[in-house]
Each structure stands twice: as structure tokens, then as C-alpha cells.
Amino acid sequence: MSLPRTYKAFRHSVGNTPKTLDAVTEELPSSLKPSEVLIRVHAVSLNYRDVAMMHGTYPVQVIERCIPASDCAAEVVGIGSEVHDFQIGDRVAPIFDLNNIDGTEEETSVLGGDVNGVLREYAVFDRNVLFHLPKHLFWEEAACITCAGVTAWNALEMPRSKGTALLQGTGGVSMFGLLICLAAGIRPIITSSSDQKLELAKAAGDPGAVDTINYRDQPKWEEEARRLTNGRGVDVVVDNVGPSTISQSLSSLARRGTVSLVGFLGGFDVDHFPDTVLPTLIKSATIRGISVGSKADHQALCDLLADKQVGLKPVLDNVTFSFEDSQAAFDHLWNAKHMGKVVIKL
Template sequence: MALPKTYRAFRHSKGNTPTTLDLATEELPSSLKSNEVLIRIHAVSLNYRDVAMMHGTYPVKIIERCIPASDCAAEVVGIGSEVHDFQIGDRVAPIFDLNNIDGTEEERLVLGGDVDGVLCEYAVFDRNVLFHLPKHLSWEEAACITCAGVTAWNALDMPRSKGTALLQGTGGVSMFSLLICLGAGIRPIITSSSDQKLDLAKAIGGSDAVDTINYRDHPQWEEDALRFTNGRGVDVVVDNVGPSSIAQSLSSLARRGTVSLVGFLGGFDVDRFPDTVTPTLLKSATIRGISVGSKIDHQTLCDFLSEKDIGLRPIMDSVTFSFEESQAAFDHLWDANHMGKVVIKL
């Protein structure tokens, strides 16, 4: 396949937030370093982090005119002279944090923020930050793994987890958590303010395999979680809301359970944190901050999906966008009308 000299990429516009996406033309490198791999990107999936950055509500700085997005599925189209673990045509993706190979990194280097992301047609990466994607997934499905998938994997404390998990909402991390629960034999309880989304979640897992709670109709949702578990409580909460929900998350836990903090949909107001020490002590509970995972985690999740390939496919929103419609994809995610992962197809 003849490679072009230039390729298209979207970059954040200059100026005050909310920013927009500007289409840019980038030059393809004329040669690769010995350890580099050139990939052609076929699909990109978005995370709430991506749109929060665009709207100035994400609590980190991003580089000027950054190429957004961290999650993609790609094909190897060029390799350096010392690359032996990847071949032309392999299906790959880069890990979320380029410094996190084995979980011992001291400083983060995250795609789509600290460095340019993957909302582009081609990209070059060091071979050490790439992992092999499951062969049975489509490009669009495979693009959902990097951030949401690995976050869900770690939030559920896989592969050690068992019992019951409470999943907040029906966004990308929660729906990937649902997928993992169904494959691992963990009983999922999922919350939403939409009965339609809850019905879809039940349809995915089977009406007898998934418990649901409409938190708008049942604002004390921790009581429903206790009822579903016969008063025992859940083993893990995948908490996407943050400070405003931590008290209820702890109340819904079984003894020695875990609250995995993965999101901030309820905002970053730390003054809204209740007394977490007392219930944590009384239940011998654990509160964990989750920040995606290592390359080892990425590949372990892919191996799990490959082993459980019958019916275990990442859950995508009903609307898929073209590369030219990338701005509309960001707007769609920001409007929160999606269920599962919002995907851009190149």
C-alpha cells in the first residue's frame, strides 16, 4: 500500500473554552526510527474526558492545539528496523498513558492531553506502547478498549473480582463494566435516570442477569442495592459521579467491599465529601482512585475478551460518526444522550 505524504488530523482550536475542532494537515515522516511503528487509524472512540477538556471542565492542562482522544483501533503499516513483535497488517492500539508499561510509572504521559492523541488518520508510536487487539472485534468495537475498557477492568479489580457490582450510569465505563461482569460471572446492578437505557441494559445481559435502578425515581439508590443483595451489599461500586455520591456508594457496600472512583460527573466540589472515615472503618472498606491502567492491563483485558468472544463485544452507542463529523460526535457525547461508547469511523 502506497502511503501518502500528508494526512488529516483534528486539533483543538485556539482561544478560550469551549474550544472547537479544527481540521489540520500533517506531514507523514519520511522514515521511521528503529523502534517506531507507523499505524493507520481506522476508528476512534470518545471518553467524557475528551469533551470535558474541550469545555474546560477537566482538571488538567493540555498542550496547545492538541490532537484529542486516547482510544483507537489501528493497522500497522510501517515498522522500524528493530521492531520484531509487530508486523505489517497487525491490529493494534497505543496504551492510554505512554509511560505506564507495568504500573510503576512516576510521571504520566497521557494521549490527547500531555501529548497529541489519536483523532487523526496516521500516527507513529514506539513499539513499547502498542498492544495487540482482539481479532474477533470490528475496528469500531476494538476502538472502545483503551480508556473505558481498561478503566472498567481495574475498577472491578479484575481478574480477582467476584460477587456483585454496582455500576453508575450507562456511559462508556459502566457499559464496559457490564460487559466484563457478564463474562466473569459477576452480578451487575446498573443505575440510570432513563428507564429506556435501563431496559437496554437488561436486554444486553438478559432480564434475569441484570438488576436496574432508576436513581431519579429512587434517589436513595443504595437502599435498592441492599435490597437486591438481601441486605449484604455489593462487593464493588464503579463510581462515576464522585464526591456527591461517595456516601451512598459506601452505604451500598458489603463488608470489605471497594468503591472505585473513576469519574466526576457530579463535579469536583471536595466540600461535598461526607465523613468517609467512619463508614470505611466500620466496613473495612477500600476506596480506590482508578486511572486507567498499564500496558499489562490493556493486554490482559484483550486476552479476556478473546477468550470470551461469543457475545462479548464492547457496547457502542446507536449513532456512529464519520471522521468529518468529529465535532458532532463530541457534541453528542456532551449532550449525554448516548449509551455506551461514541465512535468515530475513519
């Protein structure tokens, strides 16, 4: 195919408008290095971190005028002379942290934060940071894997094939975690303040396969989690809220269970953490901080999705945005009007 010399992208605005995206025109390189791959982006999915960065509430520095977003589904349209594991037309995506090939990285190089992200028509990456996407997924579905999918995979301590998991909320990580649970034989319990969202979550599996808790009706949701597991507790909690729910998460655990901390929707009030010491000791529990995963994690999740295929697809929000409406997609996510993944289609 004939490639253009320039392409469209979005970058963070500067000055006093942190929640605004600027449309820009970028140049494609005139040639590829031997190990480089040129990809054409077909879909981008958003994560909470993407909008938190724009509103100044994300606890890391972001490069100035950054191209946002870490999750995409793309097509290989050019390869360097030493690239043999990817071919023109392959469906691929870059990993979340470009330095995390095998889980031994010392410094991060995270898309949409440390380095430019994927909210653009074309991008060039080294072959080592790309992975193959499942062929049965639409572009919009495949774009949900990188951050939300792999975070859920790692938080659930995959690969595993038994036990019970509690998933907080019905956002991207939790809904992808629900998908993994149903595929891997893990009993899921999912929470929300909306009965409508809980009904949609239950519809993802066979009748009776998904337990739900409305935490507005049952503020002591940890007690309900223990009741649903006949008093035993859950094996893992995927905690999206952070310090304000850590004590309840620990209380909902079975002995030797794990709380995987993946988000901070409840803020950063560390005064809650002293309450965790005794329950952690008594239950021989583990509290893990999750930062997505390695390239091997990305490919392992894709292999599971490709193996199961039928019915095993990410849950998308009912509104899909065009590339030109990227700002509206960010606003939609920031205003919490979504369920599942918010996707931009190029």
C-alpha cells in the same frame, strides 16, 4: 501499501472557541526509528474527558493545539528495523498513558492531554506502547477498549470471578464494566434515570442476569442495592459521579468492599468527603482512585474479550460519525445524547 506524505487530523482550537476542533494537515515522517511502528487509524471512540477538556472542565492541563482522543483501533502499516512483535496488518492500539508500561510510572504521558492523541489518520508510536486488539471485534468495537474498557477492568479489581458490582450510569465505562461482569461471573447492578437505557442494559445479558435501579425513582439507590443483595451489599462500586455520591456508594458496600472513583460527573464538591471517614472505618472499606491502567491491564482485558468472543462486544451508541463530522461527535457526547460509546469511523 503506498503511504501518503501527509495526513488529516483534528486539533483543539485556540482563543475564545475552546469547544471547536480545527481540521489540519500533518506530515508523516520520512523514516521510522528502529523501535517505531506506523499505524493507520480506522476508528476512534470518545470519552467524557475528551469533551470536558475542550470545555475547560477537566482538572488537568492540556498541551496547546492538542490532537484529542486517547482511544482508537488501528492497523500496522510500517515497522522499524528492530520491531519483531508486530507485523504489517496487525490490529493494534496504543495504551492510554504511554509511560504506564508496568504500573510504576512516576509521570504521565497521556494521549490527548499530555501528548497528542489519536484523532488522526496516521500516527507513529514506539512498539512498547502498543497492544494487540481482539480479532473478532469490528474496528468501531475495538476502538472502545483503551480508556473506558481498561478503566472498567481496573475499577472492578480484575481479574476476579465472583461477587457483585454496582455500576453508576450507562456511559462508556459502566457499559464496558457490564460487559466484563457478564464475562467474569460478577453479578452486575446498573443504575440510570432512564428506564429505556436500563432495558437496553438488561438486554446485554441473559434474562435475569442484570439488576437495574432507576435512581430518579429510587433516590436512595444504596438501599435498593442492599436489598438486591439480600442485605449484604455489593463488593465494588464503579463511581462515575464523584464526591456527591461517595457516601451512598459506601453505604451500598458489603464489608471489605471497594469504591473505585473513576469520574466526576457530579462536580468536585469535597465537602462530602468528611462523611466517608466513619463508614470507611466501620466497613473496612477501600476507596481507590482509578486512572485507567498499565499495558498489562490493556492486554489482559483484550485476552478476556478474545477468549469469550461470542456476544462479548462493547455497546456502541446508535449513531456513528464520520471523520469529517468529528465536531458533531464531540457535541453529541457533550449533550449526553448517547448510550454506550460514541465512535468516529475513519
